[in-house]
Amino acid sequence: MGNLSENFNHKDFACKCPVCRGEYRIHLGLVGLLEDIAVHFKKRPKILAAFYCEAYTEKLNRDKLSYHSKGKAVNIALDGVSGAELFKYVETLPGVNGLGFYPEENAVHLDTRPVEKKDSWIKEKGKYSPLTADKRAQYGLS
Ligand SMILES: [Zn+2]
Numbered sequence: 001m002g003n004l005s006e007n008f009n010h011k012d013f014a015c016k017c018p019v020c021r022g023e024y025r026i027h028l029g030l031v032g033l034l035e036d037i038a039v040h041f042k043k044r045p046k047i048l049a050a051f052y053c054e055a056y057t058e059k060l061n062r063d064k065l066s067y068h069s070k071g072k073a074v075n076i077a078l079d080g081v082s083g084a085e086l087f088k089y090v091e092t093l094p095g096v097n098g099l100g101f102y103p104e105e106n107a108v109h110l111d112t113r114p115v116e117k118k119d120s121w122i123k124e125k126g127k128y129s130p131l132t133a134d135k136r137a138q139y140g141l142s
Contacts, residue, residue: 005031007044013071016049017056024051025071029112033093034074040089045076048107067098073111075102083107084140091120101131103139 002009008031014022038044052060052068067073078086083106090096090110099120100109120131136142
């Protein structure tokens with residue numbers, strides 16, 4: 001039992017950079033979504049990335065509006081579950097308004113950005129692009 005919920009501890013969401021030594025910020029709605037995923041797949045999602053502190057956001061050269069820096073985004077993977085299968089389930093969850101498919105990492109990015117900013121994208125060879133119908137078909141996401 002974690003200190004945030006059944007499966008999660010605040011440390012799971014800490015920034016992984018060496019500068020801030022584990023600063024964290026986590027939106028509880030996101031924890032609820034992760035518990036839902038854990039129940040559905042009967043397996044605890046592995047959190048590959050969650051909060052990015054200011055120094056880390058800068059190092060990554062990411063735009064300041066990254067939902068990771070707000071504590072509203074996580075990248076997850078599930079042992080024994082394909083990225084496509086995970087993506088298709090996460091897409092059905094209300095409140096997930098940012099959704100990234102990272103096939104090379106077998107991972108999914110999800111965030112709780114406002115619904116009017118709803119977006120989905122794919123990361124291939126380190127580059128992000130919109131998740132088009134063609135890409136969905138290519139990866140079996142539709
Ligand atoms: Zn940091």
